[in-house]
Every structure is written in structure tokens, then in C-alpha cells.
Amino acid sequence: MKTEVKKITAESLREASELIRAGELVAFPTETVYGLGANAFDDDAVKRIFQTKGRPSDNPLIAHVHTDYDLKKLVDFDPPYAEKLRKAFLPGPLTMVYPSTNKVSPFVSAGGSTLAVRVPSHRGAQSFLKEVDLPVVAPSANRSKHVSPTSASHVLFDFDGQIPLILDGGRSEGGIESTVLDVTGEIPLILREGLITREMIASVTGKCEKYVRKEGEIARSPGMMYKHYAPACPAYLCESAEEGVALYRKLDQEGKNPYLMAGGVCLRELPPLRLLSLGDTPKEMAANLYEKLREGERVAGAVVAIRPKEQDGIMAGVMDRLTRACRS
Numbered sequence: 001m002k003t004e005v006k007k008i009t010a011e012s013l014r015e016a017s018e019l020i021r022a023g024e025l026v027a028f029p030t031e032t033v034y035g036l037g038a039n040a041f042d043d044d045a046v047k048r049i050f051q052t053k054g055r056p057s058d059n060p061l062i063a064h065v066h067t068d069y070d071l072k073k074l075v076d077f078d079p080p081y082a083e084k085l086r087k088a089f090l091p092g093p094l095t096m097v098y099p100s101t102n103k104v105s106p107f108v109s110a111g112g113s114t115l116a117v118r119v120p121s122h123r124g125a126q127s128f129l130k131e132v133d134l135p136v137v138a139p140s141a142n143r144s145k146h147v148s149p150t151s152a153s154h155v156l157f158d159f160d161g162q163i164p165l166i167l168d169g170g171r172s173e174g175g176i177e178s179t180v181l182d183v184t185g186e187i188p189l190i191l192r193e194g195l196i197t198r199e200m201i202a203s204v205t206g207k208c209e210k211y212v213r214k215e216g217e218i219a220r221s222p223g224m225m226y227k228h229y230a231p232a233c234p235a236y237l238c239e240s241a242e243e244g245v246a247l248y249r250k251l252d253q254e255g256k257n258p259y260l261m262a263g264g265v266c267l268r269e270l271p272p273l274r275l276l277s278l279g280d281t282p283k284e285m286a287a288n289l290y291e292k293l294r295e296g297e298r299v300a301g302a303v304v305a306i307r308p309k310e311q312d313g314i315m316a317g318v319m320d321r322l323t324r325a326c327r328s
Ligand code: TXA
Pocket: 030, 032, 033, 034, 035, 036, 059, 060, 061, 062, 095, 097, 109, 112, 114, 115, 116, 118, 138, 139, 140, 141, 176, 177, 178, 179, 180, 191, 192, 220, 221, 222, 223, 224
């Protein structure tokens, strides 16, 4: 199969919509990362997402809808605080997990009773979802466990020859995936950290907690259990600039072609070595992380990341990804 990459135009949107309705997969941009989309009502198309990505079948998918889509078609229960959250943050990088009406394919929820719904703010994503006018399930458009894609070329690298069309909407500005929030209980629970932070959610709902899996309990969000976001080369996470530079020098002497990855305050403490710079602010670090991990696997024999000192707000989401990328 030839994989075409097309800029978003009326014509490519029509083609994308026809492909989705025919049960094919189409990759499309969002403000967080690119998604690999399929018709949420089509069992075979949903199964093909799991096959194409090599994704474990127990890991549920997010349904993406346009801003005018009637949520009641998909979800059964809606606590009052959820309405406030939608008003405050949607469209945008917040995915909400509701009790499902079970109208979509059962493979979407991986056998569970909840459904994750996201309304992306990216203009191209909205145009695509309006054209299709169906819920489109979409995981990040990367091979399972690989680094998530923030550009059409990243998607092509992972799926060339396996999908018919990639809609190219430029670079994803956010750079890390949406916050996943369980809204099935009295208090919203963060299942995955992202650009909409716990502080932002609590400022609307009063309370918000980070879900912590208890010993022996089945994870509420299976995705949180897996090694993820990993570049093809070895990646190490060091606690300080000193430790990072020492490891870099050791690997360099061994001829391993290491690159240092750092951002924020740490960046300014470093001697001039081969560097993958994440930028200065937490927002920049989120936007650059996956791009730099993918650059790292292209140019480096090993990536030595230094733990950024900033830890609040969206750095919680950045650290979650960086830690998993470096988990051996
Ligand atoms: O920003 C994003 O969310 C991107 C773009 C494409 O929208 N999508 C994305 O999808 O990151 P994916 O499949 O790579 O990650 C979805 C995460 C997984 O950790 C999964 O376990 C969790 O959301 N999830 C999906 N449905 C769920 C559900 N019903 N209950 C709990 N967790 C769920």
C-alpha cells in the first residue's frame, strides 16, 4: 500500500472521510500529537488499529469528536463538575472518561464499561472530524512503545506502507498527549498527566486527585502500566547535571556516541557537549520532548537525559514521559 501525505484541503478532507467510512485508517494532526484514526462504530477498523500499532488489546482507545457532536450519544452519566470542565477546557487537550452507552465497538473500551472522549482544538482535526461526522477513535500514531509523533514525517517513519493517508497539519504545538481524567466518580481523577494540569482542573472543580494504583488492583488506565515513548537507542535518566556529564564522558570514551538531553535550569549548567536541547520553559520542554527523542535515535548512540529541576504544572506530564522513555 502506498502511504500518501497530504496537506489539509477540502479535497484531502473528503478523501480522508471516505477512507474512514470505508473502514480504513487515516492519521491526522491534533494540538497534542498525531492520531491514527478509525471509525469508532466499525469493529474491523478498530481491530486494525491494534494490529497496525502492535498495541496490547487490553489498552482502550480515545473517541475523538467535533465541537457540535452530541455527547449523549456516547456517554451515560455526567456529573455536574464535568459540564464545568468542558466549558473551561474544551475544545482542548483534556480527555474525559465517562460511563459508556456501549454504542461504539466493544474493542474501543477493551472490554471495559467506560469510554474516553476528547474534543481536540486543532483546526485541522476539527475540520476532519466535522467532515467525517462520526466519533473517530485514535491512539497516538506511533508503533506501540515508540516515541509519539508530533509531525506527519514522524507518522510516515512508523507506518510507511501500512496506512493509505496521513493528513499533514504541521507540527503539533502541545507536544505531549492530552490529560486523561476519570469523571465517573464524585471527584475527578487524573489517569494521565498532560497540558491541562491538576491545578487547572482543581481551580474549576475544587478537588482533583492523581490516580495511584493500589497494590494488586487492575490499573484504571492500562496505558499507564507500559514502557512507552522509548527511542530506538539506549536512554538514561540522570538526577543532576553533574551525574549526566559524568555518564556522557564515560560513554563517550567507550565510543558510544552519547548526546545529552536537557532543558530549563539544567541547560544553563552544561559545558558545550553534543546536546539535544529541550528549551527553556516547561511549555517548550513539552513541545520539544518527542521531537528531540526522535532526533536522538537518529543521531546518537545513547541519550543521556538530565532530570529537569522544574517539577510543577505541565512538568509533571513531561517527567512522566521522560521517565518512561528512559526506563530500561
Ligand atoms: O493527546 C492524545 O490523547 C492523543 C491524541 C491523538 O488525541 N491520543 C492518545 O491516545 O494519546 P493513546 O491511545 O496513545 O493514549 C490513550 C490513553 C492510554 O493510556 C489509555 O490507557 C487511556 O488513554 N484510556 C483510553 N480509554 C480509557 C478508558 N476508557 N479508561 C481509562 N483510560 C483510558
